[in-house]
Amino acid sequence: MKLLIERNAQDLSSTAARLVARQVLTQPRSVLALPTGDTPRGMYEVLVGLEQRGLLDLSHVRAFNLDEYLDLPEDDPRSFRSYMVRHLWEQLAAPPADWFIPSSNPADEQGECAAYEEALCRTGGVDLAVLGIGPNGHIGFNEPGTPWALGMHVVTLAEATRHKEAARFGGLANVPRRGISMGIKTIMRCGRIVLLASGEGKAEILARALLGPVTTEVPASVLQLHPWLTVVVDQPAAGALTTP
Numbered sequence: 001m002k003l004l005i006e007r008n009a010q011d012l013s014s015t016a017a018r019l020v021a022r023q024v025l026t027q028p029r030s031v032l033a034l035p036t037g038d039t040p041r042g043m044y045e046v047l048v049g050l051e052q053r054g055l056l057d058l059s060h061v062r063a064f065n066l067d068e069y070l071d072l073p074e075d076d077p078r079s080f081r082s083y084m085v086r087h088l089w090e091q092l093a094a095p096p097a098d099w100f101i102p103s104s105n106p107a108d109e110q111g112e113c114a115a116y117e118e119a120l121c122r123t124g125g126v127d128l129a130v131l132g133i134g135p136n137g138h139i140g141f142n143e144p145g146t147p148w149a150l151g152m153h154v155v156t157l158a159e160a161t162r163h164k165e166a167a168r169f170g171g172l173a174n175v176p177r178r179g180i181s182m183g184i185k186t187i188m189r190c191g192r193i194v195l196l197a198s199g200e201g202k203a204e205i206l207a208r209a210l211l212g213p214v215t216t217e218v219p220a221s222v223l224q225l226h227p228w229l230t231v232v233v234d235q236p237a238a239g240a241l242t243t244p
């Protein structure tokens, strides 16, 4: 595992974007697995900036989002689909033609999971996955207790996850109760993984994930077993990683 501790969220975003850019520059048809959330927003901004300056072309990548809410219209501004369009795809002069995000409202949920796995399989697998970590240690929407042997699957969101999103949805009652997520099995098969964590609120769970036992109770802890993991954090998130 490589650990990069950056001064602040801005530096974290630049470093994360550099890792993605390096992957795409060396392999323009890279398969990327991408997160949403607060943490990667700055990374997307930097990637857009690189494209605008003619330094990066993302049009040939094959992109897969890690997860999506269920029981939400696809064009709801809070869906992960809308997030990706807003923060990345519509900002690019040449977005990739090949982008797969599960529907937040599929007619056939199991069929949607199978279609995602099939599409991923056809690419030959993910070259680089960027992950965030939830306050309860989730990666994608793999909540504590999720077995490691799952591919794409339907998820019941943990209460901690729903609480974190309550303000965005105008109250807890409006936060979807379910999601759809790339499973740990699929995540662990990604060639390279970059894990991002920003802010003091992530310090304790990050320390548990990286230094504690590998357990399904802290889903991100499984990443300790991945052969190519780079963790990029800012100083506040790194607060519990050092011994006094």
Ligand code: F6R
Binding pocket: 034, 035, 036, 037, 038, 039, 040, 066, 067, 080, 131, 132, 133, 134, 135, 138, 139, 140, 141
């Ligand atoms: C979202 C995802 C989640 C987030 C995690 C952290 O696509 O995969 O696992 O990465 O909830 O979210 P933020 O960055 O908002 O703290």
